[in-house]
Amino acid sequence: MLTYEYIARNASTGQKVKADVQADSEQAAAKLIHDEGLSPVSIKVKGGINAGFISKYTHRIGAKDKVLFSRQLSTLINAGLPLVQSLRNVMSQTANKRLKATIGFVITDVEGGSSFSASLSKYPDVFNRVFISLVAAGETSGTLDASLERIANQQEKDAEILSKVRGALIYPAIVLLVMVGVVTFMIVKVLPQVKSIYQGISGVSLPLVTRILLAVSSFTIKFWWVIILALVIGGIFTTRWARTLGGKNVVDKVKMKAWPFGPLFMKVYMARFARTGQTLVASGVPLIQMLEITGDAINNVHVERSLAKAIEKVKGGKALSDSLMGDPNFLELVPNMLHIGEESGAIEAMLGKVADYYEKEVDTQIRNISSLIEPVLMVILGLVAFTIVAAILLPIYGLAGKTIIQQ
Numbered sequence: 234m235l236t237y238e239y240i241a242r243n244a245s246t247g248q249k250v251k252a253d254v255q256a257d258s259e260q261a262a263a264k265l266i267h268d269e270g271l272s273p274v275s276i277k278v279k280g281g282i283n284a285g286f287i288s289k290y291t292h293r294i295g296a297k298d299k300v301l302f303s304r305q306l307s308t309l310i311n312a313g314l315p316l317v318q319s320l321r322n323v324m325s326q327t328a329n330k331r332l333k334a335t336i337g338f339v340i341t342d343v344e345g346g347s348s349f350s351a352s353l354s355k356y357p358d359v360f361n362r363v364f365i366s367l368v369a370a371g372e373t374s375g376t377l378d379a380s381l382e383r384i385a386n387q388q389e390k391d392a393e394i395l396s397k398v399r400g401a402l403i404y405p406a407i408v409l410l411v412m413v414g415v416v417t418f419m420i421v422k423v424l425p426q427v428k429s430i431y432q433g434i435s436g437v438s439l440p441l442v443t444r445i446l447l448a449v450s451s452f453t454i455k456f457w458w459v460i461i462l463a464l465v466i467g468g469i470f471t472t473r474w475a476r477t478l479g480g481k482n483v484v485d486k487v488k489m490k491a492w493p494f495g496p497l498f499m500k501v502y503m504a505r506f507a508r509t510g511q512t513l514v515a516s517g518v519p520l521i522q523m524l525e526i527t528g529d530a531i532n533n534v535h536v537e538r539s540l541a542k543a544i545e546k547v548k549g550g551k552a553l554s555d556s557l558m559g560d561p562n563f564l565e566l567v568p569n570m571l572h573i574g575e576e577s578g579a580i581e582a583m584l585g586k587v588a589d590y591y592e593k594e595v596d597t598q599i600r601n602i603s604s605l606i607e608p609v610l611m612v613i614l615g616l617v618a619f620t621i622v623a624a625i626l627l628p629i630y631g632l633a634g635k636t637i638i639q640q
Contacts, residue, residue, distance in 0.1 A: 237262040241271035294359055296392035298329045300385045307381035317343055335359050363509055363530050370516040380516050387512040394501055394595055401599045408610050419621050424450040427625055443624040485533045493605055497598045503564050504591035505531050511584035536562045
């Protein structure tokens, strides 16, 4: 059951009443309120998807939540339970409050005569286009349980790849963060002491590197708030810009081309294209629709545009493999394997093999990046440390040499 908070008016006194009620759906909650002699003004799930901005982050629906939802629902439907009863059982076992509220709304829509896929489509922030299309295909073919199982498998594979990519990015991010912290400490705490030592000595000419770092130190100490403000404003501006079409063009191109992560992201996109395509084809989704949905799922505007061009060529009678052949946004193996699949009538199997291959390649690429990035970071750390140490020690050596000469 869900907890609904409502505002109602007492018909006899005209007073407004605000309270909570537990019910399976909004209609059931309204009936309970009417039974108490009240006229409901507003009804909403307490702590659910209508709980505001904070709730969207405190009750985030992760990939594991959706995988569990898909698998449980698939098992119950396969066991012969009706859809609504299966959804109620899954909802009772769902721990995520936001997903639980969403399932409650879906149950209400299905009971009102809407199809399952149409009900899910009302919540695009929870169920993406791939999910909805596979459910729709399962409803049409009468194999909803199999479609839900494919959805769970596809989501698990996608989440596994994303987890590996994030893991590859965490190590260099931590090292760079530590380096920034150490440099900041040296600039704010150590260098000012060096400056105070040499201020009382006349005729001492500080090396250029020391003067530069001392200037940076003075600016940082006096205008630290300017630096923080600039970083915050820059971060907000960059985030918003990255969400615009022009920003996505640049960011997605950098992902595909920048060393050493460019080859990794290209293989991630190919694995995602093949795995999503295989899942959609296996569920009976038509080729054109499969390409459109896959374009959305890949999350790269350049690959999406390549697929849009391929769709137009396929509509004109060209084979998919020929439509993608030579496209710079697709690795050569993809159209070659598709060509074999088209000739043998086994596109689904070929897409599965492509996905397996590139998922293994992602693992290999991540290991290669890890082995390459460690020495690069060590060199950078060494250069930074050398620069700071030189800025501190060179004046000391200069002063010592001057004293020896005078003696």
